[in-house]
Every structure is written in C-alpha cells, then in structure tokens.
Amino acid sequence: MNPSLPSPEFLDRMAAAFATLGRLHLQSPDEETLSQLSELLNEWPIEEAGDTAFGLDEIRKSFNEGEPVATIRRDHNLLYGVTAGARVAPYESVHRNQDGLIFDEETLEVRAEYRKLGLQAPKLNQEPDDHIGLEFNFIAQSCLRALDALDQGSTTDASRYYGIGAVFMEQHILEWVPEMLEKAADAAETHFYQGIMYLSLGAIEAYQVGQ
Template structure:
C-alpha cells in the first residue's frame, strides 16, 4: 500500500538534490541547506552503525494525513523558488517556454535548494517524519553525505568555491570531469542527445512535463531526472489525497519503469565517479546523498540497486 508520508520524504529529497545537481547554490541557498541538513527526510546510518539521532524517530503517516497536509493546503505552490535562492532549473509543464513553472501545483517543479528540503512535498521539515527505509549501504551513504555537508560548513566553503567545483565536475562552462547526461554514459558513441535522451523526453511528456531548454540542452541531465521523480511522486501524493487509487498506481508504475530503465541504469556509476572527482565537501555530500536517495526509492519499489 502506498504511504503518503514515505512518498513525501522521497519527493523532498529528490527535489532538493535535483536542483543541486543542476545548479550550484548561492549564499542564501547554501546557508539554508546546511541549516536544514539535520532534517534530511531520509534515514542515515552513522559510522558506528546506528541510525542518525537527528530528525523524527518514527516514519508513520500520522503527521501527513489529508486533514493537515493535503496538496490543497501545503503543496509546492506555497514553496516556490522565491524562498530558495536558486534559479528554477526543473521541468516546466509542456508548452511553457521558461525554465520555471507557469502554474502552481504538484505537476510543476518543487522548490530549489534549501526550500526543497524544508518545503517540497506536503509537509514541512519540522513535521515531516523521516523515512527509515533503504538498505544499510544506502543509509550509510546518506550519513556520509550529511557529514560532508556539515564538514563543508566547518571548513567555511564559499558559494564561489562550490560553484567552481560544480562547474569543473559537470562541465557547466568547460569540459566535464563527469558527464551528467544519461546518453553519454549509456550510448554507444558517448554523445549527448542520444536514444536515452528521447526516451527520457517521452517519459516527461507522459506527465505533461518537458525539459526547460528543450532541444538546446539534453533532457537526460541527472538533475532533471531527479526532479522528474520528485514531481511524479508529488502527483502520486495528490492522487492519494484525492482518493484516486487507480491514478496513484498508474503513476507509480510509470515511476517504477523510469527508475529501473533510466536512473538506476546509469546514475550509480556516474555518482560513484563524481565522488572520486568532486573537490569540495559540499559536492561530495550532494553526490552521497543522491546515492542514498536512489537506494531508498529502489528499496521501496523492490528494484535492484547496484553500486560499482
């Protein structure tokens, strides 16, 4: 049975990580993300092998029922990019010419950067119940990622340093150390706009979504694929609160197919490379948190998650 509280936690994590893979945070978003890392919605395994003490200890749906957290009261429309400091970088509705959402609602991009952790989904960080799913390896990656974000703050890493690392890592303005596009990793020729790109585009279009710079930048950027899973998950929650179980199941089938056929088919290897090439604690943290998030969603859907 689908649980809205669990889905809310996953939507929040995937929304935040999608934004941070797409664009480095500015000072406001960086400070907010660091402040909110202790409220990370997915469980972490500390080095000594115990669950992280940070955040709520239970993961039941009691705090996220329709009576206090339905999409009509606290969906993405109340947590737009204006609270985040990061430009919108996700998937607008099909037909929108801008990178940001044209209309509020679960089908539009969840908020960016810090706001995504605290506000994406249907509950805020203070009331969201941390989901204790995922394998030990995945929760260990989450714990290591959280510690890297803490270390980034302790080391005083600046937005400029993180932006430079993001640029060098993903090739924002230069050659990428680790290409962030699925087609590069899975295509025979290792080029962008390959077969995988078109398949991903079709998956977006099935939910009336599209890449922000259609035909200019590849649709299969890891940040956009993470953002797509966040938006799909929010639509599932919307369907659950609307008592539309059939739509919720149909959406989850679409999400399962996308996760299995796309993200899990290339992102673990790409993220493993990124952990080796990232030079700042912050970007290492983002990558490790992403590994943990993929592991958590894969376990929920009973899909294999294989790290290199």
C-alpha cells in the same frame, strides 16, 4: 513492472529529497540556498545511514570548515563542464550511448517518459533532456502527482503516477546514475559536492527499498 503504492509519508520524503538533489545537480547553490540547506540538514528526509550518513557528514564538514560559495560553485562547474569540458558528464546519453553522444536515442527515450507526466525539459532542444538533475526531478514529480491523487481519493491514479516513476528509476536512472555518482564523488574537490553525490546514492537506495 507494477510496483505497489508506498505510503504517503514515503512519497513525501522521496519528493523532497529528489527535488532538492535535482536542483543541486542542475545548478550550483548560492548563499541563500546554502543557508537554507544548513538549517534543514538535521531534518533530511532520508534515514541517516549508509551513503546518506556519509553524505550528510561531508556537507556538515563543508559548513563547519566554511567552504566558500565561490569554491562550491567552481567545483560544480568543473564536475559538470558548465563552461568547459566535464570531468563527469551529467547526461544519460553520454554514459549509455555507444558513441558517447548527447541528444541521441537515450535522450529521446527520456523525453518520451517526461511526457507521461506532462513534463518537458525547461530548455527543450537547447540542452539535453537527460541531465541527472532533470531525471531526479522527474522522480520527485512522480511522487508529488501520486500524493495529489491520494488527496483526491484516487488510489488508481496514484499507483499509475508512482509506477511511471518507478519504471523510470529501473529503466533509466539505475542504468547509469550510481556509477556516475561514484565517479563524481571521487572527482569532486569540495566536501559539499562529495556530500551531494553520496546523498544522491542514499536517495536512490531508499527509493528502491520503498518499492
């Protein structure tokens, strides 16, 4: 697979979307984060259509109804099992491994992909590398590296960095994340996290179209 290099504008939008969503999958928001997101909602970097439109509507409902930050944080905890069993495991290995194990072959494959951009999971060997939030951030970093290369006049390096992310999307994220997001949207108790799941589906769709 050798995807063609998209426009800098596309790379910038994908980097912003996947970085934001990656953080919200990894960690539930605090009041400051919710306030920032509320201000930026009308400037979401992906066209308001399909799953993205539905996701934005759900998050607007969350803000309009005043869902408490404690309720949103509890929802994240229950969904991903931060302090107990997960309703929907956020790790690739659990979904793709025949025995549902973490830190298995799939985790090590993801770790090897991260190294191609000189990255590693922040809690290496303590928490699995293949959390959806980390995988989304990898896509964001791929786009940012491509943008930096273009700024330096190297389309060859830009294509290489973007290609690393595009292959990762094809071989990893698309193999498990869309189905996991749909399950998580059904399991979510807040408009906020239902919205995040659909925004994530919309981001994946937009990235694929951009290729």
